[in-house]
Every structure is written in C-alpha cells, then in structure tokens.
Amino acid sequence: MNEITSPKRIVIKNDLDIVVARLQAREIARDLGFNTSDQARISLAAGEIAKLLSSKGSTSGEILIAGVSNEQQVGIQVITTKLMNGHTRYDYAATEKWSEDTLSAVLPLIDEGFVDQDDNRTTRVTLRKWRS
Numbered sequence: 001m002n003e004i005t006s007p008k009r010i011v012i013k014n015d016l017d018i019v020v021a022r023l024q025a026r027e028i029a030r031d032l033g034f035n036t037s038d039q040a041r042i043s044l045a046a047g048e049i050a051k052l053l054s055s056k057g058s059t060s061g062e063i064l065i066a067g068v069s070n071e072q073q074v075g076i077q078v079i080t081t082k083l084m085n086g087h088t089r090y091d092y093a094a095t096e097k098w099s100e101d102t103l104s105a106v107l108p109l110i111d112e113g114f115v116d117q118d119d120n121r122t123t124r125v126t127l128r129k130w131r132s
Contacts (some may be wrong), residue, residue: 003090005031005067011051012061021063022047029076032067034131042076042129044078049080050123052102068128075111075130082123 009022010017025046029039046063053061064079080102102125103113112128 002069003066003077004069006067007064010050010063010065012050012063014054018047018050018054019052021065025065025076025078026063028067029129032076032131033078034129038054038129041109045109045127045129046078047103048105048109049078049127052105053082054096065095073130075128078127080125080127082125107109 005028008028010021010024012018012021022043022078025044026039027082034042046065051062055071061080061082064077064081066077068075068077106127107113109127110127112126114122114126116126118124
C-alpha cells in the first residue's frame with residue numbers, strides 16, 4: 001500500500017473539527033477522481049468517525065486522510081487514532097465497543113475497515129474506499 005498524497009492530519013476536539021474532516025476528505029476524494037456520490041460517502045464516513053472521536057471523551061483523537069494505491073487500484077484511506085492515555089486504567093471493553101460503533105456506523109459507506117489496538121493504549125481504525 002503506497003500513499004499517493006500527503007496525509008492531511010486533523011485533531012478532533014470539537015464540532016468544527018468534524019466539519020474540517022468532512023471537507024478535507026471530500027477535497028482529497030475529488031482530487032483522486034472519485035465521482036460525486038463516492039465523495040459524499042467518503043465525506044460522511046470521515047465525519048461519522050470524527051463525531052465518534054469527539055463524543056467519546058478520549059484524551060486525544062485525530063484523523064489522517066490520504067490517497068493510497070496498490071498494484072490495481074487508487075483509493076482514499078481515513079485513519080482515526082484514539083488515545084486512551086488519560087485514563088488510569090485502560091478499559092479494553094470500552095475501547096472495543098468504541099471500535100465496533102465506529103465500524104458499524106461507516107461500513108456501508110466504504111470498501112474496507114480494520115481495527116488495531118496496541119499496548120500503548122491506542123486504538124486505530126482504518127477505512128478505505130477504492131475508486132471504481
């Protein structure tokens with residue numbers, strides 16, 4: 001998987017950041033040649049995960065949006081990172097629930113969705129939509 005555009009990083013703290021995430025996702029999707037329907041789906045998916053980041057009370061959250069490619073396709077990738085380091089005890093069940101909520105909200109809009117968790121109390125959700 002190769003990035004074909006520089007990633008745009010949006011720190012999610014409030015409702016304005018959600019709007020910025022949606023606009024950035026739409027702009028990158030347009031620049032990559034996605035049709036207007038797919039641009040709207042990508043923008044909505046980015047907005048939904050940004051909304052979940054801001055509403056779950058995490059210490060910090062951010063979204064990275066970039067164009068990606070493999071041997072056969074060009075697409076867009078939205079990666080959301082939720083840091084849980086403000087909590088005294090890492091709550092795996094709450095993080096897993098957050099990840100499931102995130103994916104269930106956006107899976108109908110995208111082609112691929114993945115969740116990764118590491119020992120540093122970080123959960124990463126990756127979404128991809130391929131240009132048809």
